[in-house]
Amino acid sequence: MGVAFGMMIGLIPKDSLLPYLIALVALLTPSNLACLGISAFAFHTLGPKLDPVLQQIGNWFLTLDALTAYWQPISEYSIFSWMRIENTVVTGAFLLGLAAFLPIFLISKFAFAKFGTRAHQFLAQTRLARWLVGSNQTPNLQKS
Amino acid sequence: MVRFSYLIPRIIIIALIAIGVFMSQDPLLQRLSIYRLENMTGAKAEIGELKFDPGTGKLMIKEFALADPHSPMRNFFQTDIAYLDVDLQRFPKGQLVIKDGSVEGLVFGAPRTDSGALDTPNKTTAQLQPESATAPTDTPPTLNSKIEKIGQNWLDQFPVHTNIAPRIEDIEFLKKSDDLPLNLKTRLREQLEKIGSIQRQIHELNTQRKLAGERHPNPLRPSNNDKFEKDFAQLVQKSQAISKDFVSLEREAMQYRERLRLEYENEIIKLKEFSSASPFEGEAISKLLLTQIQEERVAEIVTWFKVFRDSIPDPQTSFLPIPIRGTNLNLPGVAAKKPGILIENLEIDGEGRFANEHLKFYGTVKNLTPEPHLHNLPITINLRAQGAQHFIANCTLDRRTPIPQDILKLQCPQFVLSEKLLGDDNSLLVTLGGGSQIQADIELNATGDQLTGKLIFRHANVALHVDKLNELVGGQDVALQLNQGVATVESFETTVYLSGTIDNYRCDFTSDLGEKFAKAANQTLQNNTNRNIQRIENRLKQKLADQLLSLNQAMMPKLRTGNEMLSDLNVLLKTTIEEEESRQRIAPRNNPNMIR
Numbered sequence: 001m002g003v004a005f006g007m008m009i010g011l012i013p014k015d016s017l018l019p020y021l022i023a024l025v026a027l028l029t030p031s032n033l034a035c036l037g038i039s040a041f042a043f044h045t046l047g048p049k050l051d052p053v054l055q056q057i058g059n060w061f062l063t064l065d066a067l068t069a070y071w072q073p074i075s076e077y078s079i080f081s082w083m084r085i086e087n088t089v090v091t092g093a094f095l096l097g098l099a100a101f102l103p104i105f106l107i108s109k110f111a112f113a114k115f116g117t118r119a120h121q122f123l124a125q126t127r128l129a130r131w132l133v134g135s136n137q138t139p140n141l142q143k144s
Numbered sequence: 145m146v147r148f149s150y151l152i153p154r155i156i157i158i159a160l161i162a163i164g165v166f167m168s169q170d171p172l173l174q175r176l177s178i179y180r181l182e183n184m185t186g187a188k189a190e191i192g193e194l195k196f197d198p199g200t201g202k203l204m205i206k207e208f209a210l211a212d213p214h215s216p217m218r219n220f221f222q223t224d225i226a227y228l229d230v231d232l233q234r235f236p237k238g239q240l241v242i243k244d245g246s247v248e249g250l251v252f253g254a255p256r257t258d259s260g261a262l263d264t265p266n267k268t269t270a271q272l273q274p275e276s277a278t279a280p281t282d283t284p285p286t287l288n289s290k291i292e293k294i295g296q297n298w299l300d301q302f303p304v305h306t307n308i309a310p311r312i313e314d315i316e317f318l319k320k321s322d323d324l325p326l327n328l329k330t331r332l333r334e335q336l337e338k339i340g341s342i343q344r345q346i347h348e349l350n351t352q353r354k355l356a357g358e359r360h361p362n363p364l365r366p367s368n369n370d371k372f373e374k375d376f377a378q379l380v381q382k383s384q385a386i387s388k389d390f391v392s393l394e395r396e397a398m399q400y401r402e403r404l405r406l407e408y409e410n411e412i413i414k415l416k417e418f419s420s421a422s423p424f425e426g427e428a429i430s431k432l433l434l435t436q437i438q439e440e441r442v443a444e445i446v447t448w449f450k451v452f453r454d455s456i457p458d459p460q461t462s463f464l465p466i467p468i469r470g471t472n473l474n475l476p477g478v479a480a481k482k483p484g485i486l487i488e489n490l491e492i493d494g495e496g497r498f499a500n501e502h503l504k505f506y507g508t509v510k511n512l513t514p515e516p517h518l519h520n521l522p523i524t525i526n527l528r529a530q531g532a533q534h535f536i537a538n539c540t541l542d543r544r545t546p547i548p549q550d551i552l553k554l555q556c557p558q559f560v561l562s563e564k565l566l567g568d569d570n571s572l573l574v575t576l577g578g579g580s581q582i583q584a585d586i587e588l589n590a591t592g593d594q595l596t597g598k599l600i601f602r603h604a605n606v607a608l609h610v611d612k613l614n615e616l617v618g619g620q621d622v623a624l625q626l627n628q629g630v631a632t633v634e635s636f637e638t639t640v641y642l643s644g645t646i647d648n649y650r651c652d653f654t655s656d657l658g659e660k661f662a663k664a665a666n667q668t669l670q671n672n673t674n675r676n677i678q679r680i681e682n683r684l685k686q687k688l689a690d691q692l693l694s695l696n697q698a699m700m701p702k703l704r705t706g707n708e709m710l711s712d713l714n715v716l717l718k719t720t721i722e723e724e725e726s727r728q729r730i731a732p733r734n735n736p737n738m739i740r
Contacts (some may be wrong), residue, residue, distance in 0.1 A: 013469050027158055030150045048469065055470050062473050072477030081238030086478070089470025 002032035003108040006039025008097030011047045011054070016090045017082040022097075035108075050096075051089055058092030170194050183466045184485075184514050187213035187220065188260045201230035203242075211260020212253075219256055223494070224249025228487075242487040250494025291436045295568030298432045312680055317411045318687055328400065331393055332702050338386050339709040342379055346716050349375055353724075376720065383713055390706055397699050401692065408688045415677045423617065424665045430658025433566040433574055438640055442651045445599065449552055449588050450646060483515040492527075503531035516543035533559055547592045556584040561603075571614050574630070574661075577607030588642070595649050597642035604635045608661070622669070629668030633660045 005026035012019045026036055047054075061067070062085075074080055084090045112119075123129050165172060174194040181189035192207025209222035228245035235241075312318065353372055472481065493506040507527035513519050522542035529535050535556045542549040563578035581604045588597035608630040613623040636657035644650045 015468075024158065027154050028151065051469055058470060059473070062475060068476045071475040075475065075478040078236035078238075082236075084472075086473050086475050086481075087468070087470045088473065092470070 001029055001105055001108075002026070002035035003039040004101045004105040005029070005031055006036040006041075007043045007100060007104050008094070009036070010040040010043025010045075011050070011093040011097050013047070013084075013087070013090055013093070014044075016084040016087070017079065018084075018090065018094055047093065050093075054092030054096060055088045056092070057095055058088030058090065061091055061095055062086065062088060169198070170196060181210065182262060185210060185213055185220075186262065186466060187211035187216065188262060196230075198232075201232040201235075203228040203230050209254075209256075211256060213260075216259045216261040217256050219251070219254045219260065221250060221252045221496075222254050223247045223251075228490075231488075237482075238484065239482055240485045242485075242490065244489050245487065246491040246493070248493050250492050250496070252494070252496030288436075290439075291432075291568050292570065294432050294435055295571030298428050298571050312676070312683065315411055315680055315684070317407050318680075318683055320407075320687070320691065325400065328393070328397060329698065331389075332397075332699060332706070335386060335390050335393055336702060336706050336709065338382075339390070339706060339713060342383050342386065343709065343713055343716065345375075345379055346713070346720060349379065350716075350720055353720075372724075376724075380717060383710075383717060387710055387714075390710060394703055394707075397695065397703065401695055404688060404691045404695070408684055411684055412681060415680055418673050418677060423669070424662035426656075426659035426662040428658065429572075429661050430653075430655040432568060432572055432658075433661070434638060434653065434655050434657060437564060437566060437576075438638060438653050439651065441601070442599065442640055442642065442649075445554075445586060445588075446595070446642070446646060446649060449590070449595075453550060453552075453590070481518055483513040483518040485514055486519060487512040503529040505529040507537075516541070519544070522549075535559075548590075550588075550590040552586070552588045552590075554584070554586040554588075556582065556586075558583060565611075569612060572610070572617075573612035575609045575611050577609065580604065580606045590646060593645045593647070595642055595644060595646045597640075599640040599642065601638045601640070602635070603637070603657075606634055606636060607631070608633050625668055625672050626665045628672075629664035629666075630661055632664050633657070636660055 005022060008022050009019045009026070012022070027033075074085070171194075173196055174191050177194065178189045178191055188211040190207070190209045191205055193205070195204045196202070203226075205223070205226045205228070207222075207224065208226060210220045212218045212220040226245060226247045228242045231239075231241040231243045349372065356372075474480070487509065488511060490509045490512065491507075492509055495502065495504045505527045507525065509526075510524045511519060511521045512523050516523055522540050522544065525537070525539040525541070527537045527539075529537065533556060535554055537555075538551075538553040540549075540551040542551075559582045561576070561578065561580045561582055564576040566574045566576055583602040583604070585600040585602075586597070587599075588595065610623045610626045610630060613619055613626065618625075636655060638653055638655035638657065640651050640653040642649050642651050
């Protein structure tokens with residue numbers, strides 16, 4: 001779950017209030033904070049490269065005729081302007097994040113189940129891990 | 145079963161973050177402000193200290209500096225301290241609105257010790273540097289030739305050439321000799337001599353006739369009669385011819401007298417023409433005297449206007465904001481987006497360089513925002529500046545439409561002018577003495593590159609001096625006279641109208657200087673001319689009187705004498721004829737056989 005939340009936080013531009021709200025929600029869930037951080041950093045780096053796609057998704061969504069009637073009542077909430085929903089990349093990233101949340105969550109769960117132990121062993125052998133936990137101890141990585 | 149035990153440490157983490165944010169709100173806001181400003185302007189922003197009271201919305205910023213994105217080694221502006229009132233009611237709507245504020249120690253264009261460029265500048269654009277724009281120091285070469293042309297036109301159109309005032313040396317009548325013309329005198333003398341000669345001849349003839357009568361009492365002697373008659377007939381003929389010549393001479397004398405009167409009257413008429421002449425025409429004088437100074441001044445002001453426009457922070461051109469990701473759409477039904485940062489009213493007090501002059505200023509800035517196209521009011525700047533020149537500037541920068549519309553109203557209440565030369569060296573050159581004061585009201589409107597404007601210059605304590613005047617219009621003599629008149633011109637007003645583009649504009653002006661100059665000059669010339677005319681008229685009268693006296697004295701007695709002599713001659717001739725006729729009447733009675 002940490003990877004999925006991190007993906008959402010990383011993709012959405014940080015001048016919107018959305019990633020901070022998502023981070024707050026993520027903190028209230030039993031997600032792995034380390035995975036969340038690594039995932040957020042990775043997708044934050046990747047995000048600008050996806051801007052053309054995000055823009056297209058955002059533009060498609062924001063110009064949907066079916067939603068026209070809803071923008072006005074939504075905009076009356078003060079928080080609307082801080083979220084920058086009208087920005088195509090923000091909306092596109094949010095929608096992509098939402099759409100990819102479950103697949104990412106499932107994939108990451110499967111990956112951790114399948115490769116978690118081996119990854120644990122591999123990481124435990126690294127100098128960094130040994131330096132972090134002490135040279136004679138094996139780091140006990142929490143399951144995602 | 146869902147475990148919630150993890151929640152307690154998470155809530156503690158959130159609480160710690162919240163406390164941390166609250167405790168370090170000022171440094172965080174400082175960092176956030178710097179980040180936002182750098183993104184908006186594309187140049188380094190520095191804030192020494194920031195304090196914010198979320199309860200009242202009071203914001204204090206110390207030692208704030210923003211680098212110039214176009215000139216990284218210079219600050220766009222820096223302030224010592226700024227006190228700002230944030231409108232907290234509009235903050236939840238995503239707007240940072242400064243309702244009121246004051247800035248002290250605002251300095252524009254201060255140099256930096258390190259580069260103000262961002263580490264990863266997204267772009268740089270070449271733009272006019274405010275400090276590189278200076279007022280033109282040299283007159284364009286075309287302006288001098290233009291003034292020369294105006295001067296030549298003025299000379300060509302000048303109503304009176306050569307003589308602008310009557311000169312006693314030029315009055316022909318006064319050059320005439322008081323003596324009579326030589327031919328009149330000679331002819332009169334000859335005529336008198338001829339009359340005398342005939343008188344003598346008649347006397348001689350009579351004497352001879354009487355002697356012959358005594359010697360030869362017979363009047364019938366044909367030889368005596370024939371000779372006498374022949375001589376007498378010749379004398380009569382001569383007498384008639386002389387009488388005719390004398391009458392002619394007398395007529396000529398009268399004509400000469402009339403001619404004298406006529407010449408006198410012609411000279412008087414010529415003089416009267418001078419008295420009514422007003423050779424200086426106001427509009428032409430204005431054009432000649434003020435074209436150069438006005439064109440130079442307008443060029444300077446337009447350059448100032450350009451510098452002023454470039455000096456004022458223009459959100460659209462002054463900064464190089466980092467482009468945002470994506471596109472902000474205007475969603476249907478959603479109210480138009482308002483500017484993220486808006487300063488509604490800001491009092492400023494500081495100093496800066498403007499057109500290469502150091503100025504201290506204070507004033508107000510209203511509706512300043514980096515997104516002026518989203519605000520419903522234009523940016524207005526009202527400044528009072530004190531430096532080498534004191535001026536009040538009211539500037540409106542309207543960036544709500546794609547074409548920027550700027551209005552600059554500039555008032556210079558008192559600007560002391562140094563000595564200036566007006567006009568053209570070859571026609572009329574006037575010195576405008578130093579120390580005269582100008583009050584200027586300038587209004588310039590720029591819509592895009594299109595420029596219109598009205599500039600009013602009111603000159604006071606003016607001292608004019610005519611240095612040079614072309615010989616064709618009177619030269620130095622008249623220039624000296626003009627100086628008496630133009631000294632009375634103490635003030636004048638010039639209105640300049642601008643049109644065209646900022647780089648290629650046209651200016652037309654009207655001024656009452658020419659009118660005042662012409663009026664004073666014409667008045668002085670007329671006064672001097674009238675005095676001169678009076679003097680010349682008196683001289684002419686005297687001359688005429690002298691001429692007539694000379695004529696009367698020289699001719700009249702002689703003419704009278706001549707007339708008397710002619711009268712005597714006629715009497716003599718008549719007497720002689722009568723005597724001869726009576727003698728011949730007696731002779732036939734004594735001798736009826738006498739054959740003549």
